[in-house]
Amino acid sequence: MTAALPALPVLLPAFGAGMSLLRLPRPVMRGLSIAVLTAVVACGAALLVLADRHGPQALHVGGWPAPLGITLVADRLSSLLLTVSALVALAVLLFAIGQGTAEERRSSAVVFHPAYLVLVTGVSLAYLTGDLFNLFVAFEVMLAASYVLITLDADENRTRAGMTYTIVSLTSSLLFLSLVALVYAATGTVTLAQLGPRLAELPDGLRSALALLLLSVLGIKAAIVPLHFWLPDSYPTAPAPITAVFAALLTKVGVYALLRTQTLLFPRTGVWILLACAAVITMIVGILGALAQDDLNRLLSFTLVSHIGFMLFGIALFDVQGLTGTILYVVHHIVVQAALFLVAGLAVRRTGTAALHRMATRPKPGPLVVTLFVVPALSLSGIPPLSGFVAKLALLRAGIAQGTPAAYALAGTALLTSLLTLSTMTRVWMAAFMGRPPGRPEERPAKPPGTGRDRPSGTRLMLAAAAGMTTTGVAVAVCAGPLAGLGERAAEDLLHPREYRSAVLEGSRR
C-alpha cells in the first residue's frame, strides 16, 4: 500500500475527472470532487510523514526501473507542497460551489468539475514526477485544464484574455519540449536523477545555454519579470475562485520546477547573479505595477508577480538558508494569495464592482469579510506574527548571513517591496473596506449578472472557505518552528540530492 502511495495523488483526481464526465446528479458530483481532493490531502500528508521519516519515496510505474520507465518521487519538498496545494484546491472548490461558478449553467457544470480535477492531477504530477519529459506532460495537463477554466462561459473580454494566456503558455510549452529534446540529444537521458552528473560532463557553453533555456521556459510559467506580462492581463478576468486557484498553484508549480531542476541539474556554489537581478526586477516591477492599478483583481495579480521575486531571492542565494526561505515562502504564499483572491471575490460580489475608486462609494462588506481580508493582507506585507513575517525573516536572515553585495541588494529590495506591499494593501483597505459611502443616495450596487440568486447557504460556504484559508495562513505561522525545521531538511535534500538519486536509481523503497 505504502509503495503505491505516490501514485494516488495523480490517479485519484484523474479517476474523479473521468467519473464526473458521466451525467451525475449535482450533489453526487460535488461529493465526488470534495472526496477526491480530501483524499489527495490525506495522501500528501501521509507521503510527507513517510518522506520525512524514511527518505524519498520512489515508485517505478509499471515496474520499469528508473531510466526506462516513469518514476514518481515524493521527497520532503514535493510532498509538503503537494499537501498545501491540495488543501488550497479543496478550499477553493468549496468556495466555487458556494458561489455557484461550478454549476451556474448546465453547460459549465459538465465542464467545471472535470477540468478542475484534471488541473489538480497536473499539479500533483508536476510535484511528483521524476523526469523532465513527464514534467512537460504534467505542465501540459495542468495548463490544458486551466485554458478550459479561464474561458469557461467566457464573454468577449475573457475570450481575449484567455487567448493571450493560452498562446503565451503554449509557446513556453513548446520551448520546454525543445529543451527536453536538446537535453536528450546532449545526454541521452531525461531522468532528473541521472541528468545532474551527465550535464556536468558537457562543455560549459552548451551547459549554460541549456540552463538559460530552462530558466526562460520556467520564467514564463512562473511569471518572472520580464516574462510576466501575460499574468496581470489574463488572471483577473476569470471568476474569483478560478483566479484564486491559478494564483495559488500555477505559478508556484513553476517556482517548484525551477527549484527542483536548478538544484538537481545545474548545481552551483555561491550567488546566482542573473537570477538575483531577475528577483530584484520582479519584486520592484511587480509592486510598482500593483501601486498603479485601480482594479482590485489586477492589483492582486501584480502583487503576485512581485512576490514571485521573493521566492527567486532564496533560489538565487543557493545555500541551505536561502532555499529554506524559499520553501517557507512558497508555502506561505500559496495559502495567503488564495485567501486574498477569495476575499476579493467576496468584496467584489458585495459591492458589485472591482474598481477601487467605485468601491469607495458603495456599501461596505461586513466585519467578517473585513477581518478575513486584513489577516492575509498583513501577512502578505510581512507583519509579525503572521506567516509572511516568518517566511520573510528566513529569507532576510539568509541574505544577511551570506553577506555578499548581491545578497544585501536582494535583502534591501525585499524590505522595500514589503513596505510598498503594505502601502498597496492599505490603499485597498481604505477604498474597499473602510469609510462610509457619501451621504447622497448612491446607486444600488448593480448586481452583476449571475449573482442575482444568492443563496444564504452558498454565501456561508464561501465565507467558510475563505475563513478556512485565512486560518490555514495563521496555522502556518503557529507551526513556524516545525515547518522551518522541515523546510531546512528539504533544502538540505535539494543541495545534497544523494538520497534522492539513490531512491530513484536503485529503487530502494524501504
Add this chain to the structure above:
Amino acid sequence: MNTIDVTMALVVGGLFAIGFYLMLQRSLMRIVLGFILLGHGTNLLLLVAGGTPGRPPVPDGTTDASARVADPLPQAMALTAIVITFGLTAFLMALAYRSWRLSGHDEVHDDVEDRLIGTVRERAEAGPVPGREEGGTAPGEGR
C-alpha cells in the same frame, strides 16, 4: 557518436523561424498556424534527438543488432507530444472561432485597463474627463 543531419536541422530551424514569425502577427488565424508549425518543428527536433536516422525500429536478427536499433524513447516522446499539440491546436481553433463569433473579427485586441493606465497623463492634462466615472468600463465590472 551521433551525426546531425543538416537537412533536418535546416527544416527544424525553418519551421521555428516561420512559426515564431506567424505567432507575432495580430491575426488569430496566423497565430494558430504559427503554433502548428512550431509544434511540427519541435516534434521533428525530438526525432532528430534520437540519433542517426535510418536505423530499424526492431532488430531483424541477421545483423549485429545490439547497437543498430533506433532509440525508441524520443519516438515515444514525439508521439506523446504530437497528441498534446494536436489536442491543443483543436482547442486553440475553437477559441479563435469563439473570439470571432463574439467580436466579429479576427484580431487580438488591446487590454482596456492597460490602455486606461497608459493614457493617464493625457487624460489628466485634458482636464477632468467624464470618461473616468462612466466611460471606463473596467474589466472587473459586471463579474
